[in-house]
Amino acid sequence: MHIRVRESGRRVNGKPVKRYQAVWYEADREFRETFDNRELAQDKLDKVKTLLSQGQSAASLRERGKETFGVVAAQWLASRHDLKPRTRAEYANLLSGKTRARRTGDGSSTGDLSISATFNHRGVNTITRADIAEWVGKLAGAGKSASTVRHHYFVVRQILSQCVADGRLTVNPADYVKLPSERSAAGGTPGVVDDPDMFLTAAQVAALVDATPWPCSVMVHLAAWSGLRAAELAGLQVGDVELPDAPINPNAPAKPGVLHIERTVITIDGALVYDSPKTKGSRRRVPMTAGTTALLRDYLAAHPRRDEPTAPLFSSVTLKPSKPTGKRSVDADGNRIAPTAVDALAELSPDEAAKRLVLDWSAPIRHQTFYKAVFRPAVARANRLGGPGVVLPPALKFHALRHTYASLCVAAGIPPLQLSRFMGHAKVTTTLAVYTHLFEDDHAQTMAALEAMSRPVDVPNVLPMRQRH
Numbered sequence: 001m002h003i004r005v006r007e008s009g010r011r012v013n014g015k016p017v018k019r020y021q022a023v024w025y026e027a028d029r030e031f032r033e034t035f036d037n038r039e040l041a042q043d044k045l046d047k048v049k050t051l052l053s054q055g056q057s058a059a060s061l062r063e064r065g066k067e068t069f070g071v072v073a074a075q076w077l078a079s080r081h082d083l084k085p086r087t088r089a090e091y092a093n094l095l096s097g098k099t100r101a102r103r104t105g106d107g108s109s110t111g112d113l114s115i116s117a118t119f120n121h122r123g124v125n126t127i128t129r130a131d132i133a134e135w136v137g138k139l140a141g142a143g144k145s146a147s148t149v150r151h152h153y154f155v156v157r158q159i160l161s162q163c164v165a166d167g168r169l170t171v172n173p174a175d176y177v178k179l180p181s182e183r184s185a186a187g188g189t190p191g192v193v194d195d196p197d198m199f200l201t202a203a204q205v206a207a208l209v210d211a212t213p214w215p216c217s218v219m220v221h222l223a224a225w226s227g228l229r230a231a232e233l234a235g236l237q238v239g240d241v242e243l244p245d246a247p248i249n250p251n252a253p254a255k256p257g258v259l260h261i262e263r264t265v266i267t268i269d270g271a272l273v274y275d276s277p278k279t280k281g282s283r284r285r286v287p288m289t290a291g292t293t294a295l296l297r298d299y300l301a302a303h304p305r306r307d308e309p310t311a312p313l314f315s316s317v318t319l320k321p322s323k324p325t326g327k328r329s330v331d332a333d334g335n336r337i338a339p340t341a342v343d344a345l346a347e348l349s350p351d352e353a354a355k356r357l358v359l360d361w362s363a364p365i366r367h368q369t370f371y372k373a374v375f376r377p378a379v380a381r382a383n384r385l386g387g388p389g390v391v392l393p394p395a396l397k398f399h400a401l402r403h404t405y406a407s408l409c410v411a412a413g414i415p416p417l418q419l420s421r422f423m424g425h426a427k428v429t430t431t432l433a434v435y436t437h438l439f440e441d442d443h444a445q446t447m448a449a450l451e452a453m454s455r456p457v458d459v460p461n462v463l464p465m466r467q468r469h
Contacts, residue, residue, distance in 0.1 A: 001022075001023065001024040001025075001045050001048065001049070002023050003020055003021065003022060003023070003038060003041045003042060003045070004020070004021040004023050004032070005018055005019075005020055005021075006018070006019045006020075006021060006034070007019070019034050019035070019036065020034065020035050020036070020037060020038050020040070020041040021033065021034050021035075021041065022034075022035065022041040022042070022044040022045045022048075024045060024048050047170055062125060064166070064167055064168045065123060065124055065125025065163070065168045065169055066123045066125065067123065067124060067168060068120060068121060068122060068123055068124070069119040069120055069121075069122050069123075069124050069127065069159070070116065070119070070120030070121065072124055072159060072162070072163060072168070073095050073115075073119075073120070073159050074095075076158070076159045076162045077091055077092065077095065079162075084275070084276070085266060085268060085273070085275050086264070086266045086275050086276075086278075088268075089266055089267060089268045090151075091155060092268075094115055094151065094152060094155050095115055095116060095155065096114075096116060097111075097114065097116045097117065098110075098111040098114045098116075098117070110142050110144070113135070113138055113139055113142060113144075115152060115155065115156060118135050119135075119156065124160065124163050124168050124169060125168065125169060127160070127173050128173050129173045129174070129175070129176065129177060131173070132153070132156065132173060132174050132177050133177050133178065136149060136153055136177060136178075136179060136180070139152060140180045146179070146180040146181060149179065149180050150179055150180075153174070153177065153179060156174055157172065157174035157175075160172045160173060160174050161174075197393035197395070197396065197400065198397070198399075198400040198403040198404075199400070199403055199404055199407040200224065200392070200396075200400065200401070200404040202408065204391060204392055205221070205224040205225075205401075205404060207382045207385075207386055207391045207392065208220060208224075208378060208379065208382050208392060208396075209221045209224075210350065210382070210385075211350055211378045211379075211381040211382035211385060212350065212374065212375070212378040213350045213351070213353040213354035213356075213357060213374065213378075214350075214354050215299065215302075215314065215315065215359070216314075216317065216357075216365075216370060216374045216375075216378075217350070218295060218296070218299045218314075219233055219314050219365070219370075220375070220378070220401070221292065221295060222259075222292065222296070223398070223401035223402065223405075224401040224404050224405055224408075225288065225289055225291075225292045225405060225408075226259055226286050226288060226292070226405065226422075227286070227401075227402050227405030227406060227409075227422060227423045228259070228261065228286070228402070229264070229278070229399075229402060229424075230367045230398055230399070231264035231265050231266065231278075231367070232261050232264050232277065232282070232424075233314065233365075234264070234265035234272075234312075234314065234364045234365050234366075234367055235261075235262075235263040235264040235265045235274060235275075235364065236259070236261075236312070236313040236314065237262075237263075237309060237310050237311060237312060237313055238300065238303065238305065238306060238308060238309055238310070238311045238312075238313055239260075239309025239310060240259060240260040240261070240262060240313065241257065241259060241260075241296055241300065241313065242257055242258040242259070242260065243257045243293060243296065243297055243300070244256070244257060244293070246297070253290070255290075255293075256287050256288050256289060256290055256292075256293050257287075257288045257292070257293035257296060257297075258285050258286065258287055258288065259285070259286045259288060260285055261277060261282060261283060261284050261285070261286060261424065262277070262283060263275065263276065263277065264276070264277055264278065264282075265364050265365075265367075267366075272363065272364055272366060274364075277424065278424070279424065279425075279426045280426065281420075281421070281424050281425055281426040281427075282424035282426075283424075284421060284422070284424050286422050287422075303361075304361050305361050311361065312361065312362075312363065312364040312365070314364065314365045315359045315360055315361040315362075315363070315364075315365060316359070316360040316361075316362075316363040316364060316365055316366060316369075317357050317358065317359060317360075317365060317366075317369060317370055317373065317374060318357070318358045318360075318369060318373070319356050319357065319358065319373045320355075320356050320357070320358055322344070322356070341372075342372075342376045342377050342380055343380065345373070345377035345381075346377045346378075346380035346381045346384060347384075348377075348381070350378075350381070353374075353377065353378075353381070357373075357374070367398075371398060375398055379392050379394065379396050380394070402423070403435075405423070406419065406423060406431075406434075406435050406438065407435070407438055409422065410435065410438040410439065416428055416431050416432055416439065419431055
């Protein structure tokens, strides 16, 4: 092994630029790599010496590095016995091919930006930092959120890190790739939810619930007045609802019920399965208002499996095919229009929409189906029934109901620590960070109280105590 100095054809200040070759031999063959300075060349030789001392060689490294990313990724996922089912399912989804990928604003598919489409056919030793940086940039340019881009990137980095550990690569090409910031387009603080459309008033919640067909209306109400995540709502069972005895005296204040959050629902290979809650703090007891307690009492009375503690609280829903009316939809000028499925369902009344639902009380609700078949039309229906003014943000997300619960609790004066427990955050700092603007005030009352304490009190009937000598 040695370093060979060569003069390149490039000149600086009239002098030829020197290049440095790291030269070594394996199986009577000469190998060399060229660098800009002697230090880099020597570093290469040191790495070759290390590989040889471990019974490997640069040639064997190249051979092992020819394995495609797709094969290595499958081996990596199969070896991760430490993963929770939820995390394994998320990784498997990120690494799978996208046959029904989302589309960008101009209508183009984002399927070619998936991990599998981008890297699966590539040998791991052909993937460079520039390749990964370019891919990250394309994901961000396609409108993917910063958190989505980061999740994709971190999976790729973990797989390539395993390649380093397995002797396929000497360095991880995913290191030092710049990622998009978590800051919002408006320059907000990372992680803070400050979009006004994510917080509904109690009146808006009522309008949404009224526009949602039963039994899904009960779940929508519960989402806004308990703050449960979608997967936690789907994981609720009949036995998780703790209802107090109804008061004998109708004028007596009703005791609140309690929800026990013990599980969530995740999708594995297309099937819904129960899983443990998201974090340790997610397993919790959430008190309900008297109104929510009464609503669930009536709901359980109509539940066909109310005597089975392990029965899903909210049933699976699908849509019946619509019956053709024989009439064409036309606009004011008589031109034919083809309404979307959401628009067509939004034109129905809540009772008519309920008749289109097929309920399966033996299976938990699948959120994706509920979101498309029930929630999106309910938002549009609420705006249609609410008169000329917009009642709800047209692009309202279901997760906004969880944020709405947080804002309603803060408005009711619930302390951050208690709210953190209700929402299932692992730390109260998470609650304070996500909803920091909800806790902001001008501190006028606090300062007034402090000012009052700083003033001397003139009490004439108080005598000073004598000092003992």
